[in-house]
Amino acid sequence: MGEKRTVLRTKVGIVGGGPAGLMLSHLLGQAGIESIVVEKRDHETIRTTHRAGILEHGSVRMLTEGGVSDRVLRDGYRHDGIDLRFGGESHRVDFQELVGESVWLYPQNEVFVDLAAARERDGGDVRYAVTDTEVLDQATDRPKIRFTDDQGADYEVHCDILVGADGSQGICRRSIPADVRNDHFIEYPFAWFGILTEAPPSAPELIYANSDHGFALISQRSDTVQRMYFQSDPNENPDDWSEDRIWDELQRRVDGPDGFELKRGPIFDKTVLKFRSYVCEPMRYGNMFLAGDAGHTVPPTGAKGLNLALADVSVLFQAIESFYASGSRDLLDGYSDKALQRVWRAQNFSYWMTSMLHTRPDASAFERRRALGELSGVVASRHGQAYLAEAYTGWPHA
Numbered sequence: 001m002g003e004k005r006t007v008l009r010t011k012v013g014i015v016g017g018g019p020a021g022l023m024l025s026h027l028l029g030q031a032g033i034e035s036i037v038v039e040k041r042d043h044e045t046i047r048t049t050h051r052a053g054i055l056e057h058g059s060v061r062m063l064t065e066g067g068v069s070d071r072v073l074r075d076g077y078r079h080d081g082i083d084l085r086f087g088g089e090s091h092r093v094d095f096q097e098l099v100g101e102s103v104w105l106y107p108q109n110e111v112f113v114d115l116a117a118a119r120e121r122d123g124g125d126v127r128y129a130v131t132d133t134e135v136l137d138q139a140t141d142r143p144k145i146r147f148t149d150d151q152g153a154d155y156e157v158h159c160d161i162l163v164g165a166d167g168s169q170g171i172c173r174r175s176i177p178a179d180v181r182n183d184h185f186i187e188y189p190f191a192w193f194g195i196l197t198e199a200p201p202s203a204p205e206l207i208y209a210n211s212d213h214g215f216a217l218i219s220q221r222s223d224t225v226q227r228m229y230f231q232s233d234p235n236e237n238p239d240d241w242s243e244d245r246i247w248d249e250l251q252r253r254v255d256g257p258d259g260f261e262l263k264r265g266p267i268f269d270k271t272v273l274k275f276r277s278y279v280c281e282p283m284r285y286g287n288m289f290l291a292g293d294a295g296h297t298v299p300p301t302g303a304k305g306l307n308l309a310l311a312d313v314s315v316l317f318q319a320i321e322s323f324y325a326s327g328s329r330d331l332l333d334g335y336s337d338k339a340l341q342r343v344w345r346a347q348n349f350s351y352w353m354t355s356m357l358h359t360r361p362d363a364s365a366f367e368r369r370r371a372l373g374e375l376s377g378v379v380a381s382r383h384g385q386a387y388l389a390e391a392y393t394g395w396p397h398a
Contacts, residue, residue, distance in 0.1 A: 015162070016166035016167060035125070041129065042129040054105060059310045067118070077105040078102050082208060086375045131148045168294065191234040202226065231359070304346040307394055356371055
């Protein structure tokens with residue numbers, strides 16, 4: 001690292017060029033507020049990292065009405081419900097009929113592609129493949145970001161507001177002193193064994209299955225590639241599982257008297273996804289504000305991760321825009337409390353869906369029967385189904 005650093009000045013410095021950081025930069029740019037985004041990964045790595053993607057209606061509106069792209073409507077898949085399958089029978093929860101909303105199947109890396117293209121189109125300052133990133137002076141009125149770019153040049157960004165959108169393993173949250181940060185988290189005693197397969201969809205919508213053998217999710221990715229998961233031990237080694245063994249395990253978790261059969265194909269990706277719920281409170285330190293996975297993570301059962309990040313951005317953008325328009329810091333000062341209201345609602349929904357659909361390894365017969373009673377109660381009640389539909393499709397954005 002050289003001794004000489006080039007100083008860059010901007011209004012908002014953003015660490016993290018995933019969907020949260022890029023969406024915030026996009027909204028700021030549309031409002032005439034300059035920003036600089038730094039991201040440690042290169043564009044191609046992010047573009048080709050396969051992540052699931054169920055977008056709430058509010059997230060879709062941010063992309064389409066916010067001027068990013070309408071590709072989600074052209075290339076995504078609108079889903080008007082899900083199936084809850086237990087006791088070998090499927091029970092459809094009809095989102096449109098219950099709450100008048102839908103979700104869209106649209107992978108997270110495609111959201112990144114749209115946002116990155118919009119930032120390039122609009123002349124946004126996004127720097128990929130940076131190294132040695134540091135954040136400094138967060139509690140002052142001139143926070144800073146230091147980094148080395150992909151050509152080896154050293155920079156220091158001076159900004160009014162610093163945003164940590166650098167994910168659960170990022171530097172921003174860890175830079176908050178331990179005595180001013182409350183870490184709330186739980187570790188789940190199971191994981192998801194996930195596959196990508198070249199096959200047609202097994203069903204028109206997602207299937208969430210609770211079986212005597214454990215949970216399974218029959219998801220989708222496209223007309224020719226499908227994503228599926230089954231509950232497993234967190235220490236499971238994917239290499240120990242042959243394709244036949246994986247398919248047999250998935251099938252027995254959705255077996256039932258209706259004879260439902262999965263459509264099989266070659267498996268080209270296997271992974272084990274551990275479960276953790278986490279919230280950093282507050283989501284702010286001085287003039288540094290956390291958004292997305294930097295401030296919270298949820299298990300994927302409720303499809304809330306990316307949507308929660310974009311909801312954070314919606315609240316934070318309004319606060320930043322208000323600050324530059326009026327000079328008032330009221331919305332900035334209220335950002336953490338306002339964002340956390342939705343975060344904790346989403347944590348509750350994700351925890352509820354996870355505990356209702358999964359079977360802990362040490363679960364007693366009583367606990368197993370109780371969970372089935374809960375599922376029966378949900379599908380038997382219009383109000384129960386409506387709660388699930390409202391939470392799954394997403395609450396209104398701030």
